[in-house]
Amino acid sequence: MAVRLLTWEERSELARLGPAAEDVWPEYNLHGDVFVEWWTPLLEELPDYQFALFDEDAGVVLAEAHTGPLAWNGDDRELPAGVDDALQRAVKAGRDETGVDTLCAFAAEVALAARQRGLAAQLLAGMNELARRQRLRRVIAPVRPSWKERYPLAPIERYVTWRRADGQLLDP
Ligand SMILES: CC(C)(COP(=O)(O)OP(=O)(O)OC[C@H]1O[C@@H](n2cnc3c(N)ncnc32)[C@H](O)[C@@H]1OP(=O)(O)O)[C@@H](O)C(=O)NCCC(=O)NCCS
Numbered sequence: 001m002a003v004r005l006l007t008w009e010e011r012s013e014l015a016r017l018g019p020a021a022e023d024v025w026p027e028y029n030l031h032g033d034v035f036v037e038w039w040t041p042l043l044e045e046l047p048d049y050q051f052a053l054f055d056e057d058a059g060v061v062l063a064e065a066h067t068g069p070l071a072w073n074g075d076d077r078e079l080p081a082g083v084d085d086a087l088q089r090a091v092k093a094g095r096d097e098t099g100v101d102t103l104c105a106f107a108a109e110v111a112l113a114a115r116q117r118g119l120a121a122q123l124l125a126g127m128n129e130l131a132r133r134q135r136l137r138r139v140i141a142p143v144r145p146s147w148k149e150r151y152p153l154a155p156i157e158r159y160v161t162w163r164r165a166d167g168q169l170l171d172p
Pocket residue numbers: 024025106107108109110111114115116117118119120121144146147172
């Protein structure tokens with residue numbers, strides 16, 4: 001199977017073929033106040049930072065990654081406060097054409113039918129490849145607490161402190 005990395009800039013029709021958001025994300029992830037305002041601008045204004053892993057033979061998008069460029073000096077204290085802050089910084093950097101040096105990962109989505117066969121690592125490798133293409137020196141990724149939707153009543157501040165019996169954080 002020939003899997004190719006193609007950006008939405010290179011093949012705009014792939015934007016319509018990727019996994020549907022409601023198949024991939026828990027409902028609450030689709031309603032962030034910052035997300036609602038800034039996600040579409042990221043996709044529309046920075047198509048060269050969105051890419052698909054495309055099965056050329058089958059004509060199927062197996063996985064999709066969303067990223068954006070921003071400026072970061074490498075000092076942990078200067079990192080964006082979180083995904084919302086990073087998302088706004090990337091869209092604004094694109095609009096203002098300010099100098100950028102860092103690729104920020106925003107989402108990695110594997111189609112339901114293509115899961116559990118190693119595409120997550122290929123998406124991350126693809127992000128690194130995109131950073132090299134765009135001459136960005138660093139890659140950062142705000143991570144999602146991926147089991148939070150299982151505990152909708154627990155405030156996030158408490159949820160992130162929960163640990164398993166072996167001392168590891170409960171959230172994978
Ligand atoms: C998370 C996701 C990208 C994994 O894709 P996948 O094709 O099933 O993963 P792969 O086969 O490449 O790798 C499986 C590995 O991912 C891990 N994994 C799968 N889902 C996970 C989750 N929700 N949280 C943490 N790790 C997860 C598995 O434990 C496995 O690790 P192992 O190899 O050490 O056992 C996919 O389930 C997905 O699209 N989820 C919805 C969107 C999402 O949460 N994206 C990531 C945050 S932006």
